[in-house]
Amino acid sequence: MKVGVIVFPGSNCDRDMYHVLTDVFKLDAEYFWHEKGLPKNIDAVILPGGFSYGDRLRSGAIAAHSPIINDVRKMAEKGIPILGVCNGFQILVEAGLLPGALLKNTSLNFMCRWTSLIVENNKTPFTNKLKLHQKIPIPIANGEGRYYVDELTLKKLKKNNQIVFRYSEVVNGSTDRIAGVCNEDGNVVGMMPHPERATESAINPIDNKPSSLIFESLIKTIGVKN
Amino acid sequence: MAIFNVHVTIENKPGISDPEGETILNDLVLKGTHSSISKIKTAKMLKFTIKEKDKKIAKAKVQEICDDLRIYNPMVSKVTIDVFDA
Numbered sequence: 686m687k688v689g690v691i692v693f694p695g696s697n698c699d700r701d702m703y704h705v706l707t708d709v710f711k712l713d714a715e716y717f718w719h720e721k722g723l724p725k726n727i728d729a730v731i732l733p734g735g736f737s738y739g740d741r742l743r744s745g746a747i748a749a750h751s752p753i754i755n756d757v758r759k760m761a762e763k764g765i766p767i768l769g770v771c772n773g774f775q776i777l778v779e780a781g782l783l784p785g786a787l788l789k790n791t792s793l794n795f796m797c798r799w800t801s802l803i804v805e806n807n808k809t810p811f812t813n814k815l816k817l818h819q820k821i822p823i824p825i826a827n828g829e830g831r832y833y834v835d836e837l838t839l840k841k842l843k844k845n846n847q848i849v850f851r852y853s854e855v856v857n858g859s860t861d862r863i864a865g866v867c868n869e870d871g872n873v874v875g876m877m878p879h880p881e882r883a884t885e886s887a888i889n890p891i892d893n894k895p896s897s898l899i900f901e902s903l904i905k906t907i908g909v910k911n
Numbered sequence: 912m913a914i915f916n917v918h919v920t921i922e923n924k925p926g927i928s929d930p931e932g933e934t935i936l937n938d939l940v941l942k943g944t945h946s947s948i949s950k951i952k953t954a955k956m957l958k959f960t961i962k963e964k965d966k967k968i969a970k971a972k973v974q975e976i977c978d979d980l981r982i983y984n985p986m987v988s989k990v991t992i993d994v995f996d997a
Contacts, residue, residue, distance in 0.1 A: 746981065779981060786987040788923075791930050833927065833987055858928070 686907045688714045689727040691757070691773075693748045698734035698770065698881060705881045706731075710900045719751040728907040729766040729810070730757055732773025734826070734879060744787060744829040745775030754780050766810035766906055767873045771827055774865070774875030783866055783875045784838050784847075788831040791858030795828040799891065802850040802864050802878060809849055809871045810906035814898045820853060821899075822891035823878040830877045832859040832866070845869050850876055912962050914997035915969040921983045921990050922954035929953055957982065966994045 688706050692699045699716065706714040717723055723730065737748035748754075754776075761767055761782055769777040777783045790796055802821040804812055815821070834842065839860060842848050850865035865876030883889045883896035923929050929952055936951040959976075963969040970992050977983060983990050 742982070743984070746984075750980065779984070781981075784986070786984045788927075788987060789930065791928070793930055793934070835986065838986070858930075 686713060686728045687726060688712050688729045688731060688903075688907075689717050689723055690714055691719060691730065691732050691753055692716050693719045693735065693737035693751060693772075693776070695737040695739055695748075696733050696735035696772070698772075698879065701879075702731055702733040702770070702881045705884050705900065709884055709897075710904060712900075712904065717753060719748065719753045721753060723753060723756040723760065727760070727765070729768070729903055730760055732757075732767070732769040732776050733881075734771030734773060737772055737776065740829070743779075745772060745777075745779040748772075748776045749779035749781075758782065761868065761873045764870060764872050766903060768811050768903075769873075769875040770879060770881065771830075771877055774877055775829065777873060777875045782873050783868060784842065785832055785834040785860075785866065787829050787877070788833050788858075789829050790827070790831050795826075796830065796857060797824070797826040799824050800856050800878065801853045802876075803853050804849070805851055806846050806849045806867065806871070808846070809867050809874050809902075811874045811899050811902050812849060814902040814905055815895065819895060819898075821850070821878075821880075821883075821895035822889065823880060823883045823896055825856065825878045826882075827857075827877055830859070831857045832863045832877070834860050834863075842866060846871075849874055850878075912964060915961050915963060915966060916995045916997050917959040917961055917969055917973045918993045918995070919957040919959065919973060919977060919982065919990055920954050920993075921957070921988050922952055923987055924989050927987055960997065970994045 706712045851862045880896045880899045932951045932953045
């Protein structure tokens with residue numbers, strides 16, 4: 686089973702993600718440069734964090750037009766699990782694969798700190814080993830992380846169970862404390878916090894198990910090895 | 912054909928908070944003697960230079976680019992397009 690990690694100019698969490706997939710969870714992973722296509726034998730796709738195109742215009746807006754996004758779109762339609770983390774989430778939103786917008790944090794500061802999430806949907810390929818309302822200690826690191834949707838879209842998200850994670854506290858002014866959402870089918874998930882920075886006890890001072898379950902959920906979904 | 916300067920102003924839709932504008936208003940302008948100011952909104956401006964037949968076509972072309980390439984996110988932002996002779 687192979688996981689594709691997409692690399693955009695300015696991605697900087699791609700190697701952390703690759704390390705966690707391969708060294709921690711023993712998955713087969715491969716980097717894919719954004720100008721190339723994705724092969725058909727990919728079982729899941731991850732868009733990592735970073736600052737694609739230096740956040741020019743706004744976070745994710747330019748990378749959303751990269752050639753590889755056409756393949757990501759096709760895979761999303763086929764039901765293949767796709768996860769966007771931080772800038773990856775912003776790219777999925779700007780590509781129209783997830784609803785909403787990510788605005789500057791209310792504080793206007795780049796925020797780099799630990800917080801915790803509450804699992805609101807444990808039916809996605811990235812949350813199916815987590816318990817509903819389980820708490821996940823996890824770091825955030827973003828300047829444009831304030832998730833926004835209008836009232837009508839918020840109603841739709843709630844109705845379709847598309848809110849995947851909420852912050853346990855008010856962090857950055859996000860609508861309804863939303864930290865992660867999925868598409869209507871549930872296979873495309875985006876989240877602002879960084880699970881790849883929280884799965885190892887050496888770098889997680891609180892509890893690395895809940896974040897690990899995000900990756901173990903993926904393994905449960907796609908199988909372990911070829 | 913003529914050259915036109917097209918200014919695209921991208922700003923938050925009404926009702927969506929603009930903490931930068933609020934800070935400029937509350938912590939700079941209103942701390943001086945400028946009490947007549949009631950609101951400040953920040954925006955981003957892109958200045959296009961375009962060669963087209965007339966102003967109307969130039970405006971329509973830039974609007975099309977803004978919509979097609981999602982120069983603004985319609986969930987939160989609106990654009991205002993102004994055309995000037997170069």
